[in-house]
Amino acid sequence: MSWTKELYKRAPYSLKRLMANVEAYRRLRVRHGGDYQENYRTIDLKAMLAGGSEELQLQLLNDLLAHIRKAIPYYQEANLPETLTSLEELARIPLMTKDILRVEGERLISQKPEIGLWQGWTSGSTGSSLHYHRDKRSMHYEYALYERMYEYASGEKDAKRVRLSNVVISGPDAGPPYWFSLLPLRQLQCSTDHIEPETAALYLKAMQEYGAVLGTGYTYSWYRLAEGVLGLKDRHSPLKSIVTDSEGITLEQKKIVEEAFSCPVYQTYGTSEFGIVALQCDRGHYHLLDRCYVEVVDSEGHVLPEGEDGELVITDLRSLDAPFLRYRSGDRGILRKSGCACGWNGPYLEEVTGRVEDYLVTSKGRRMTRVNRIVKGVEGIKAMQIVQDRPGQMHVRLIPGEDFRPEEMDKMKENGVLFMGELDFSWEVVDDLERTPSGKVRYLIRRF
Numbered sequence: 001m002s003w004t005k006e007l008y009k010r011a012p013y014s015l016k017r018l019m020a021n022v023e024a025y026r027r028l029r030v031r032h033g034g035d036y037q038e039n040y041r042t043i044d045l046k047a048m049l050a051g052g053s054e055e056l057q058l059q060l061l062n063d064l065l066a067h068i069r070k071a072i073p074y075y076q077e078a079n080l081p082e083t084l085t086s087l088e089e090l091a092r093i094p095l096m097t098k099d100i101l102r103v104e105g106e107r108l109i110s111q112k113p114e115i116g117l118w119q120g121w122t123s124g125s126t127g128s129s130l131h132y133h134r135d136k137r138s139m140h141y142e143y144a145l146y147e148r149m150y151e152y153a154s155g156e157k158d159a160k161r162v163r164l165s166n167v168v169i170s171g172p173d174a175g176p177p178y179w180f181s182l183l184p185l186r187q188l189q190c191s192t193d194h195i196e197p198e199t200a201a202l203y204l205k206a207m208q209e210y211g212a213v214l215g216t217g218y219t220y221s222w223y224r225l226a227e228g229v230l231g232l233k234d235r236h237s238p239l240k241s242i243v244t245d246s247e248g249i250t251l252e253q254k255k256i257v258e259e260a261f262s263c264p265v266y267q268t269y270g271t272s273e274f275g276i277v278a279l280q281c282d283r284g285h286y287h288l289l290d291r292c293y294v295e296v297v298d299s300e301g302h303v304l305p306e307g308e309d310g311e312l313v314i315t316d317l318r319s320l321d322a323p324f325l326r327y328r329s330g331d332r333g334i335l336r337k338s339g340c341a342c343g344w345n346g347p348y349l350e351e352v353t354g355r356v357e358d359y360l361v362t363s364k365g366r367r368m369t370r371v372n373r374i375v376k377g378v379e380g381i382k383a384m385q386i387v388q389d390r391p392g393q394m395h396v397r398l399i400p401g402e403d404f405r406p407e408e409m410d411k412m413k414e415n416g417v418l419f420m421g422e423l424d425f426s427w428e429v430v431d432d433l434e435r436t437p438s439g440k441v442r443y444l445i446r447r448f
């Protein structure tokens with residue numbers, strides 16, 4: 001962990017606010033670099049949602065393949081086709097998996113990236129650490145796309161926003177404020193760790209005073225806050241819409257958020273490896289954005305016809321120097337080419353399964369989302385599962401990788417204490433993980 005992160009962790013509220021503002025300024029400069037302005041200028045979200053992006057996507061795909069053949073060592077031996085004449089021909093190229101990415105990491109990036117690479121980390125849905133790179137060129141497009149979505153949803157340019165996400169504002173037992181303003185981003189950054197029925201009125205008042213028009217951040221946290229807000233007598237919401245960017249909530253839960261804040265909620269679908277893929281309409285379908293090409297495959301990896309349920313395979317069309325080419329996402333869905341009754345005529349995912357947010361309960365009875373925080377920096381785990389039998393306790397079952405060291409679990413405990421406070425932590429090595437009747441491993445099992 002870098003010294004700034006260590007300092008931030010121990011800093012009092014006012015210093016945290018200052019450091020977060022400096023970081024926000026730095027991030028804004030990075031986000032608005034490269035082709036951001038050009039992307040922002042040219043993106044027409046309405047046209048994109050109306051469909052008809054195939055020609056552009058095919059051109060981007062051929063540019064991507066041409067670049068990969070030259071610049072990515074892993075693919076130099078793969079005998080990639082010269083030029084594709086249709087998007088469907090992509091099926092001729094082998095699939096990429098998380099395991100291949102883990103093993104071949106360095107051979108899957110360009111040694112001379114044109115724009116630059118960003119290093120990311122995710123615990124995936126199995127608790128197994130995955131380090132990866134993204135091409136900043138693709139991220140500049142994604143940031144511009146988000147900006148256009150925020151405008152579309154709020155009806156305003158540069159709308160003041162309120163964000164619920166896991167920026168640490170104060171310790172688990174601290175009192176309010178549970179937020180601070182990030183001036184460069186015109187954003188009220190709120191803690192997700194202090195949302196409960198008793199604090200809902202304070203959160204809502206902070207949003208009103210800040211003049212926020214747009215809500216962003218973690219979907220489940222918005223739902224938690226909505227539950228509290230619905231219990232208030234005075235619940236005047238300043239928001240015109242909420243656009244979320246993490247694991248989803250059900251359509252029933254979405255309705256509760258819409259009722260609490262008297263505005264529409266747009267969920268998004270994406271993953272940390274390649275960013276946003278789709279935007280949810282009022283019918284609950286995820287409409288594809290043009291930056292990725294999506295296929296659905298069966299367990300053997302064969303492309304399925306439209307309308308059949310399978311694993312989503314995703315190609316990031318602009319990640320040239322760190323390609324995600326036919327990447328098995330681990331998420332499942334059903335693809336339709338057009339015909340959603342919402343009025344957006346483009347292709348969409350009828351259902352995306354396996355993406356509902358889960359939570360742990362602290363000794364004080366708070367629900368903490370983003371459970372995978374406990375795996376941050378912990379290496380050597382092949383797969384794991386958390387079992388919680390009572391508040392403030394957790395037991396980890398794990399299947400170790402070859403490089404696993406028991407000391408790694410001290411890090412996991414430390415991570416747990418950081419966001420849950422008092423914690424009874426234990427772990428064991430197992431041969432297999434408990435599965436649901438359909439054979440799926442559940443990352444978190446709560447038994448109360």
Ligand SMILES: [Zn+2]
Nearest residue numbers: 281285340342
């Ligand atoms: Zn729709």
